[in-house]
Amino acid sequence: MNSASPTLQNLKVLVTRPEAQQRVLCEAIATSGGESVGFPLLAIEPIAEQLAIDSLRRQVENLDNYDLVIFVSTNAARYGGELIESYWPQFPVGIDVLAVGPTTAEAVGERLNCRVQCSETGMASEDLLKLPILSNVAGKKIALFRGEGGRELLATTLRERGAQVDYFEVYRRSVVSYPADALVNEITAGGVNVVTAFSAESLQRLLELTEAAEHRSQLLGLPLLVPSERIAGLATAAGFTSVYNANGANAEATLNGLQEIAAGADN
Numbered sequence: 001m002n003s004a005s006p007t008l009q010n011l012k013v014l015v016t017r018p019e020a021q022q023r024v025l026c027e028a029i030a031t032s033g034g035e036s037v038g039f040p041l042l043a044i045e046p047i048a049e050q051l052a053i054d055s056l057r058r059q060v061e062n063l064d065n066y067d068l069v070i071f072v073s074t075n076a077a078r079y080g081g082e083l084i085e086s087y088w089p090q091f092p093v094g095i096d097v098l099a100v101g102p103t104t105a106e107a108v109g110e111r112l113n114c115r116v117q118c119s120e121t122g123m124a125s126e127d128l129l130k131l132p133i134l135s136n137v138a139g140k141k142i143a144l145f146r147g148e149g150g151r152e153l154l155a156t157t158l159r160e161r162g163a164q165v166d167y168f169e170v171y172r173r174s175v176v177s178y179p180a181d182a183l184v185n186e187i188t189a190g191g192v193n194v195v196t197a198f199s200a201e202s203l204q205r206l207l208e209l210t211e212a213a214e215h216r217s218q219l220l221g222l223p224l225l226v227p228s229e230r231i232a233g234l235a236t237a238a239g240f241t242s243v244y245n246a247n248g249a250n251a252e253a254t255l256n257g258l259q260e261i262a263a264g265a266d267n
Helices: 023-031 050-061 074-087 102-112 153-160 182-187 200-208 213-220 229-238 251-266
Strands: 012-015 035-038 042-046 068-071 096-099 141-147 164-175 194-196 224-226 243-245
Touching (some): 012 023, 012 182, 023 035, 023 251, 042 200, 050 164, 068 102, 074 102, 074 141, 074 164, 200 213, 224 229, 224 251, 229 243, 243 251
Parallel strands (some): 012 194, 194 224
Antiparallel strands (some): 042 164
């Protein structure tokens, strides 16, 4: 992190990450002189249905039959890692491990004590698919750790390349409920002047919470910080006029993006 970057003292940031993932970022914002408002849009929960749990356990017991394992998020690293650890005190040898983004790669490597590959040029599925190891996967068995639902790009592309891809769905997202005027109040009475969205689902939820035209225009006029070019494109298409791409979802990348916003506001 660049200590010479501008202070965040004039920023009040709506932090929309799930509650369990907000603390580090909110502390970093406060340390840099800014304010944060915790406003989680999604909740992350482990899979709870017994049939699904039993199916996951059978899959993990046979993890050594796979050639590659991919983790799509830090939540996949957390919940998938916990499950793997319960059956494999040492991660099975001979399996290549990949992750979408460096933050997820770090989380997987620390939890499973294994080498993890990720793209060095971006944190999206599109970037991971450019890795040489995924260019020739015909006949390979790939375990994809993710939440229920989500993007199909990874699995679809790898199957088109001839791989067998099995989902290991280890968590689910649920929408956090708020009163109809909660977000608008944070922007108007609360003084929020920067908004964050860390996923396409979070972006959609922001829009759902500002259905009235006058409220939507207030939201769209605020600087929006997102973690990737893909989310930036979705935000621009939705009508946001000032979209900043942090090129990462971890606290350091997010803080650097907020410092860019602060510098623009000061000019």
